[in-house]
Amino acid sequence: MTKKHVDAIVVGAGWAGSILAKELTEAGLSVVMLERGSERATAVEGAYPESIDELRGAIRKRLFQNLSQTTVTVRNTIDQTALPYRQLAAFLPGEGVGGAGLHWSGVHFRVSPEDLRLRSSVVERYGDKFIPEGMNLQDYGVTYSELEPFFDKAEKVFGTSGEAYKVNGKIVGNGNIFDGDRSDNFPLPAMKDTFTASTFRAAATEAGYHPYSLPAANASRQYTNPYGCQMGPCNFCGYCSGYDCYLYSKASPNVNVLPALRQDPGFTLISDAHVLRVDLDDTRSKATGVTYLETKTQKEVSLSADLVILSAFQFHNVHLMLLSGIGKPYDPVSNTGTIGRNFVYQTITSSRIWLPPSKYTNQFIGAGGVGVAIDDFNSMNFDHGPLGFVGGSPVWVNQAGLKPIAAAIGTGGGGTPRWGSAYKGALIDTYKHSIGVDAHGSNMAYRDVYLDLDPTWKDAYGQPLLRMTFTWKDNDIRMNQYVVSKIEPIAKAMGATKANLVHLNAGQPFDTRHYQTTHLGGGAIMGTDPQTSALNRYLQSWDVSNVFVIGSNAFPQGMGYNPTGMVAALAYWAAYHIRTTYLKSPGPLVQA
Amino acid sequence: MPPKEPTLTRPLRRSFVKGLLGSTSFWMVSGHSHWADALAQEAQKPYQPTFFTPDEYRFLEAATERLFPQDQHGSGARALGVAEFIDRQMESPYGHGDNWYMSAPFVQGPANLGYQLPFVPRDLYRKGIAGLEAYTHQQHGKVFADLPLSAQEQILTALEGGSVPLGDIPGRVFFEQLRTNTMEGAFSDPLYGGNKGLGGWLMLGFPGARADFMDWVNQDGEAYPFGPISISGETA
Structure with a gap:
């Protein structure tokens, strides 16, 4: 049954959805936002001290997707049977109002300018033969200078703390020398270095690298954003990642956008509404609205709209496109179709460095976005010629607040005991005196790594699960090994008593049992060619022009940086072009 | 060695106590010693x-x-x-x-698929x-x-x-x-x-639940x- 008609439907109440809903209501549209999870308010979920509970938070995964309702299946290669991802482990999508933007850490990067034109950049420097067989290396179709105003806007909305290197071509501070130029400084000064971060900063400098403060959407001071939303100063409590910040210091849709949006009479948020599909007309080139299930009443509701924004989590966007018949599903054998193509992840390993027993690293003190990083081995910042791989990794100390259960479960292994008295001794030493160092790297796209619908397993609503075909490839394993080897001189300069440098091994398959990162990407990518991208450069579906798909699904390859800043900038970029061009004359913004 | 920690008592908040007892008044008026005694008594009974x-x-x-x-x-x-x-x-x-996905069929596969x-x-x-x-x-x-x-x-x-x-x-x-x-x-x-x-x-x-480290972000x-x-x- 069709209940009513609105100007725009926004699917998913995370960062991308909240930004689009804000922009579209500002443009005078009536907007309904549908969120499959429940309503979440910091005053409730974030209330101290109940929120400061590791078991309930990060361990039992209170803010994350409930897999009992829907999940994905995973396999490494095309000839395997994919099996359901039954327990949350390798990646942790969010659920409920705020989405993954409520439980994220707060590392708020822009993008390395050359990552947006990575194929062109690699070909210009090394020739097209440098690109390995089977790698779908592509440009985004948008440049850094085009996106810069939107990165700037997102930082001001998020209340981001950081130190710039260059503003309007002028060196202004001790920021990242590899950054693109900025039109303005960060809205807040950088967060303080923890002891581990300042140790890393000094050692990285001594090793000849160029350390900088991670840009953090954790407020270093009290802040009021352009929407009038307020943040309090971060006190380094360490409960960012996996938690709802009780101090209103970590940016989230719930704190930084929704309080303003909820006051707009043109805006309606419906929670506990699981979107089943986007409804298309007979030509399959126009969306007429969406059909969703009220999960509390199990009633199906159809809602009609002129414009549909898909802004769910990366793979849910791809899943909805496949379930709705938007565009042509990707087929890796014939190498045709675009929906599910260029599914990517990130190549991340965590190493550990031990300081002498006189030094206490107090790892429980921290914030999700703070730390010190080097970009000397990220993106195109170093010579790949003799190395023969594409991509790179920032390397950083990002002390987000290591809590005891996570530390205890993670200690041991690799030949050291995982239980008993020797294990306890190692756990205490590691907790008190060690430093975690991550290589947080890129992941390239490949012809046989993709998303499609699973032939066997279904979700609680009777729809086929999304199937992931993914494994680590030689290019990315060698990149990871190279970058991790660069941590050694840093460890030495720190005065390490011991270091455990962790890298991927040749042939190692992707393992779903251990947390790696929630930074999944691609599957419905942006680009300049409808044969090789699902979306045009404004994140508009090539096939159904009144559907825009906003999220890290648009990334043609996984970058070394955390994705949220890029997602927010793309959201503002798409919204700007919807407002200034599309709404005046609805239709394709780029002719296919 | 770290300095010996001082014994700290802090006011119990309503929300602290609600989760534990469902009744706030007893704890609100009790001093720390009552609290500790009650815990100790509880601890003496073997758990069933x-x-x-x-x-x-x-x-x-x-x-x-x-x-x-x-x-x-x-x-x-x-x-x-x-x-x-x-x-x-x-x-x-x-x-x-x-929050586990428990739908059939249950097919065994390589360990790394979970x-x-x-x-x-x-x-x-x-x-x-x-x-x-x-x-x-x-x-x-x-x-x-x-x-x-x-x-x-x-x-x-x-x-x-x-x-x-x-x-x-x-x-x-x-x-x-x-x-x-x-x-x-x-x-x-x-x-x-x-x-x-x-x-x-x-x-x-x-x-534990101190969750405020403004003064200890970096003490070298x-x-x-x-x-x-x-x-x-x-x-x-």
Whole structure:
């Protein structure tokens, strides 16, 4: 049954959805936002001290997707049977109002300018033969200078703390020398270095690298954003990642956008509404609205709209496109179709460095976005010629607040005991005196790594699960090994008593049992060619022009940086072009 | 060495107490000594397991103590109430696998594609303990808890290494379940029945629910000076 008609439907109440809903209501549209999870308010979920509970938070995964309702299946290669991802482990999508933007850490990067034109950049420097067989290396179709105003806007909305290197071509501070130029400084000064971060900063400098403060959407001071939303100063409590910040210091849709949006009479948020599909007309080139299930009443509701924004989590966007018949599903054998193509992840390993027993690293003190990083081995910042791989990794100390259960479960292994008295001794030493160092790297796209619908397993609503075909490839394993080897001189300069440098091994398959990162990407990518991208450069579906798909699904390859800043900038970029061009004359913004 | 922590008392907040007792007035007017006495009295009564049978519970106490033993580093699983924690967890949504995808078919595949059994934690413990006790009886003619510690350790080592058959459940899967829940019981807030006396946190120097480190972001490697506090306001 069709209940009513609105100007725009926004699917998913995370960062991308909240930004689009804000922009579209500002443009005078009536907007309904549908969120499959429940309503979440910091005053409730974030209330101290109940929120400061590791078991309930990060361990039992209170803010994350409930897999009992829907999940994905995973396999490494095309000839395997994919099996359901039954327990949350390798990646942790969010659920409920705020989405993954409520439980994220707060590392708020822009993008390395050359990552947006990575194929062109690699070909210009090394020739097209440098690109390995089977790698779908592509440009985004948008440049850094085009996106810069939107990165700037997102930082001001998020209340981001950081130190710039260059503003309007002028060196202004001790920021990242590899950054693109900025039109303005960060809205807040950088967060303080923890002891581990300042140790890393000094050692990285001594090793000849160029350390900088991670840009953090954790407020270093009290802040009021352009929407009038307020943040309090971060006190380094360490409960960012996996938690709802009780101090209103970590940016989230719930704190930084929704309080303003909820006051707009043109805006309606419906929670506990699981979107089943986007409804298309007979030509399959126009969306007429969406059909969703009220999960509390199990009633199906159809809602009609002129414009549909898909802004769910990366793979849910791809899943909805496949379930709705938007565009042509990707087929890796014939190498045709675009929906599910260029599914990517990130190549991340965590190493550990031990300081002498006189030094206490107090790892429980921290914030999700703070730390010190080097970009000397990220993106195109170093010579790949003799190395023969594409991509790179920032390397950083990002002390987000290591809590005891996570530390205890993670200690041991690799030949050291995982239980008993020797294990306890190692756990205490590691907790008190060690430093975690991550290589947080890129992941390239490949012809046989993709998303499609699973032939066997279904979700609680009777729809086929999304199937992931993914494994680590030689290019990315060698990149990871190279970058991790660069941590050694840093460890030495720190005065390490011991270091455990962790890298991927040749042939190692992707393992779903251990947390790696929630930074999944691609599957419905942006680009300049409808044969090789699902979306045009404004994140508009090539096939159904009144559907825009906003999220890290648009990334043609996984970058070394955390994705949220890029997602927010793309959201503002798409919204700007919807407002200034599309709404005046609805239709394709780029002719296919 | 870190400086000896001062004994801190802090006002109990309404919200602290609500989660614990459902009644606020008693604690609001009580001083710290009443609080501590009440906790001590509570601690003297042996815990009566709800989910586990007495025999299963004996196994659980013995096995978790081997995984996390009392030693020179501090409290072991028995003193920390790890078995009690696990018993309470079995009655929680987690014990029933509430956020696990449990739709059939259940097809076994390579280990790196993750858990594929039709069992939730309650099933894993029931079947795992039965299987391990059957193995122990066959090898030693005794139940696990009555074996010498070295024999218990040998069995757990074999279980971890995957060489103990447990019927429906791969031994490694049961070992990982037991190890994970043991560490959770040693280090979670005492609200859940483990980490008694905040012994787990004391060992690691973790200050619990303090959650405010503005003055200790960077003290050049000095240990954080204050001891732990729990969500309910208990200090060590």
